[in-house]
Amino acid sequence: MIEISTSPATTTLVIAGDLDLAERDQFxxxxxxxxxxxxxxxxxxMCRVTFMDxxxxxxxxxxxxxxxKRGGATVLRGCDDRDLFVLEVCGALDLFxxxxxxxxxxxAGAGAS
Known part of the structure; x- marks a missing residue:
């Protein structure tokens, strides 16, 4: 699932679940x-991304x-090392x-007893 929200200067994508071939139709x-x-x-x-290919x-x-290309910037937050490695292998880490x-x-529910 990918949710989009905006402010006057920022677009935020919140991604949950897998970000892979099975989800490509929505990209x-x-x-x-x-x-x-x-x-x-x-x-x-990417805090709730479970897998990225x-x-x-x-x-x-x-x-x-x-x-x-429009002079903007892209920030990744909540990326784990595995996801950063995939981007590095693709030679694209410097785009972010x-x-x-x-x-x-x-x-949700973590730490509850």
Whole structure:
């Protein structure tokens, strides 16, 4: 699931679940919506991503590349090391700013006894 929210200068994508080949059918519509919003900053929240393959990485890369061509920036937050590795292997890590200060909220029910 991918949710889109906006502020005057920022578009935020919150991604939950798998970001992979099985989800690719929704990528073109989401990309078109994000590009159409024409915000300078795209924040991609990956706190709830459970798996990302090269198809998901290509989707993120296309979003970052579109923003960069318009003079914008793309920030990844909540990315785990595995996801960063996939982007690095694709040679695209430099397209993104990595939010190293962001801390994801614990999953619902975590820590409850």
């Amino acid at each position: 073109p519509e989401i990309a078109a919506r994000v590009v159409g919003l024409r915000r300078q900053l795209l924040v991609i929240d 090269s198809t998901g990485a290509a989707f993120l890369i296309s979003l970052a590349d579109s923003g960069r 700013r990595i939010d190293v200060d962001h801390r994801c909220d614990p999953p």
